[in-house]
Amino acid sequence: MDDIPGLETGTLPAPRTFDALKDLVATGHARLPKRLSQAAQYALAHPDDIALGTAASIAAAAGVQPSTLVRLAHHFGYGGFSDFQLVFRDRLKSRASTYEERLRKIEDGTLGGSDEVALLGGFIQAARSSLDALSDSVSPAQFAQCVDVLAGADTIYLVARRRAYPLAAYMAYAFAKLGIRSVLLDSANGIDGEIADLARPGDAAIACSFSPYAPDSVAQAKALSSAGVPLIALTDSVMSPLAACATHWLEVSENDFGGFRSLSAGMTLAMALPVAIAERRRHQG
Amino acid sequence: MDDIPGLETGTLPAPRTFDALKDLVATGHARLPKRLSQAAQYALAHPDDIALGTAASIAAAAGVQPSTLVRLAHHFGYGGFSDFQLVFRDRLKSRASTYEERLRKIEDGTLGGSDEVALLGGFIQAARSSLDALSDSVSPAQFAQCVDVLAGADTIYLVARRRAYPLAAYMAYAFAKLGIRSVLLDSANGIDGEIADLARPGDAAIACSFSPYAPDSVAQAKALSSAGVPLIALTDSVMSPLAACATHWLEVSENDFGGFRSLSAGMTLAMALPVAIAERRRHQG
DNA sequence: GGCAATATGGAATGGTTATTCCACTTGAGT
């Protein structure tokens, strides 16, 4: 080994975040030798390249040798270039970066001490990152189109089973409060099919279903769709059977904790939709 | 080589953007075999993982073999997994640059008004800050106490009306999946009171209600409580009538957007509780 | 129900990559 890791910067542990690394370079970079300084400068100027490139490609771009990058990493106390690179990759993963780390920590914790709070924390994190994903996956245009269709409907039929049911249950409540006619297809006496058959093209339907898609929901959505009823789907991927038969669909991919997928993103959409429809109707008369 | 690249999907060149890939999967997904479909679904649901992970780590996360990922890439006409991965890396790079912009846009939008996306953004923000508040307002000890009580119950009775109903509906679903006896008091024929009367001190109840507290919920909670049934309340303040009669209660104060309060924090709690109870029971036997 | 075609799991392989090592250079102190 060339040098004792961390000697130059004292015996501090390597910074685990990009910002911390930045500070370290800013305060102590006068002590860096020429090539290391050159490499460090390039790293801070092109963080994305560091995250996604190979040592060889980065070295070439920065005008140094690959070994210099390894040395730089050692200088800051990292185990090697790969370790150094992790900081840049985390940064790239927007906000989800600390999420996986935390999740792993929580998982370790639950195995060791069976701490209930870790569990709650895990679900909170899953919910949070699901929300982050929502703003990315639902585009303004898509949302507006869905609102358009639903605002023009006479009666809105709500289809959801099992895990997705709370979304429809909430929307039924919201629609009622907002003075929007809706029918929640959740009858316990098995007449949902017959009720749905009464839907007309002038109506519309919202179907919510996530993998593994409840057969009932899918069948009902298909029936409504082929009856000419405009169908808005809240589902989790392009592979969803709902995406295939829907007029428009909104992607809601939820993160999970311990196999239990969050509902926060879906629920948030379920809150926004009714209000948006009500707003649209008010402005259009 | 297993197959001629691109044969299955025609001789089209492999899509070079994430969206194009998405479309391809959407239109031709019926032709994908089970494992390939599974891998494709994971890829679309966790694009960041594909971008930054290794074939082995991704395969493990998706529950498939590394070779399956290579086959998937070939299926779509890519030269290999690495080529396939480039699409996801590009997406990550371009997204990272616009990410902060987007967040700012959402924040600005909430002030601006009439646009539908601003509305969605507003609800997302409300949900997010509700989650932040949740980790503060629910203490480890409180949560553990509630889990304690519920883990010792024979049957768990669920009380919720109106806006809080989705929480109870979800818990009923989760309890069923986890093999925990529960009764959701939501009968449409008005026999909830009689059913609740059958609850014994060896059972327990969870009541969810937020201001303005639905009279039905409060009455039912009080009845259960005075019958000696341990009562856990999910409610929004010390002033809540539920806080008065509950054995333990958890504070869930949701933020609102335009007067519509979020449900994310409550929903997250509703997800964590059943799992925590199941865990506790497993460890205690 | 049997056969062929396709899909899959898992180990072997070959290529690429980070890392290490060593000879050489640079620069600072005396």
Next chain:
DNA sequence: ACTCAAGTGGAATAACCATTCCATATTGCC
């Protein structure tokens, strides 16, 4: 100008990773 420590370039190496291959399992068809 000499010496020594530190820095650097570049080749050698060892670890890792994507890829391939083959035996087994599954599916679809007759």
